[in-house]
Amino acid sequence: MSVSGALDNVRVLDFTRILAGPFATMQLADFGAQVTKVERPGTGDDTRGWGPPYDAHGQATYFQAVNRNKDSIVLDLTDERDRARARALAVDVDIVVENFRPGLMAEFGLDYDQLRPANPGLVYCSITGFGRGAGAALPGYDLLIQALGGLMSITGSADGEPQKVGVALVDVLAGLFATTGILTALHHRQITGAGQRVDIDLLSCLLAALVNQASAYTAAGVVPTRMGNQHPSIAPYELLSCADGDLVLAVGNDRQFATLCDELGAPHLPVDPQFATNTARVQHRDKLRAELENRLATKSAADWAAALARVRVPAGTVNDIAGAFELAAQLGLDPIVELTRSDSSKVSLCRNPINLSATPASYRSAPPPLGLP
Incomplete structure (x- = not known):
């Protein structure tokens, strides 16, 4: 039907x-x-x-x-x-x-x-x-x-x-x-x-x-600047070096940070006043980065990504476009x-990413030749 x-x-x-x-x-x-x-x-x-x-x-x-x-x-x-x-x-x-x-x-x-x-x-x-x-x-x-x-x-x-x-x-x-x-x-x-x-x-x-970057200016008068892969309001939320390449960490709360530190064998970091809260971590991001990369250097990025995924810490390697499509296929998307x-x-x-249960997207025809249906 x-x-x-x-x-x-x-x-x-x-x-x-x-x-x-x-x-x-x-x-x-x-x-x-x-x-x-x-x-x-x-x-x-x-x-x-x-x-x-x-x-x-x-x-x-x-x-x-x-x-x-x-x-x-x-x-x-x-x-x-x-x-x-x-x-x-x-x-x-x-x-x-x-x-x-x-x-x-x-x-x-x-x-x-x-x-x-x-x-x-x-x-x-x-x-x-x-x-x-x-x-x-x-x-x-x-x-x-x-x-x-x-x-x-x-x-x-x-x-x-x-x-x-x-x-x-x-x-x-x-x-x-x-x-x-x-x-x-x-x-x-x-x-x-x-x-x-x-x-x-x-x-x-x-x-x-620009969302939060826009409101930084409109609501607080702060003019954002370039920060590479770092986030102006969250840490660690960036690209970090491992034994063989880079790992993306997107730690959004204190619970995730504590779990990350346990996995890295550094349970003392979450209780250190310099890193105990997100605000503190943002203020001391350079020192935090050094602490994390020192421990990440012991394994490959892929190994860390797999280990952190098992404990639900947002982490992963950097895919090219082919790798991104392969991942989506592996996930059944x-x-x-x-x-x-x-x-x-x-x-x-x-494909169109919008999934409707009753009236899903349809793919009826390829892009047309000029002047033809």
Whole structure:
């Protein structure tokens, strides 16, 4: 028996490209929404050409990551007839998502204010870099937002240069915030019948995602700095050296710290006033690190990880991406799904992490060829 998706019969017109917008619309598509991706003639979404790497069939893996379960249609929005076709589609869907520079969709006659009279229930999501106000003209690229939004200032070693995160994290966060906003507006429409505009900007998404680092500034006036792998408020919570490599320790409370010390053969440390509380450990983190690494040096990181796991102390080795997927598979999380393209070739992608008991995610189609379902 087939299982209906939570968003079956929800129709989405997707004008987005690159990452934040396509990631959001893929979340909707995974749960049954009918997503039509509008692409420009010739090249389509920029990420179709963003490689290497390419898969075994010559497809850019970047595009594949965020465009499954969608149909593709080619429209030239500078062409009057194609704009008319786009408008006809837009007034007949539930959701429009776009991430053009602010004002461009208005020039095309496809902004929220021009579509709303013909489609009053429309949920219209715009994703920008810096909002539709004073920052409207600024280009919104993930790396730029990581720099301007403070993330790079707290990423990297204390004596090194600012670092970006190893994935376009701000785009992913914006896609998730966009999905939340769209679903919230969709619920409101179900109650009232009225649509609304959902505005998402990358800078605000990053500031919100800084969470405790943001509140350190907003609530206490503290400007966080780079600390490498250490945590500003918890210790030990970092990467520590063992006999053959590094071990991650994420000790979140005094009980875990006492258990760690017992396993290391150092039961005196938890009663030492310098280490008895988390606040004390943070204040004496360098001395604590020396104490721990002196004992960790007697075994390999893998041996310590296994031993500490048995006593429920959060610890582990640093995996590469392959190792991370292997771990998820070993834990029964089924991290990879395989989809079949229209030419019968296969593509393997990361599954959606949201698990719904009644209406789970479905994987109906691989990312589409340009202009084809």
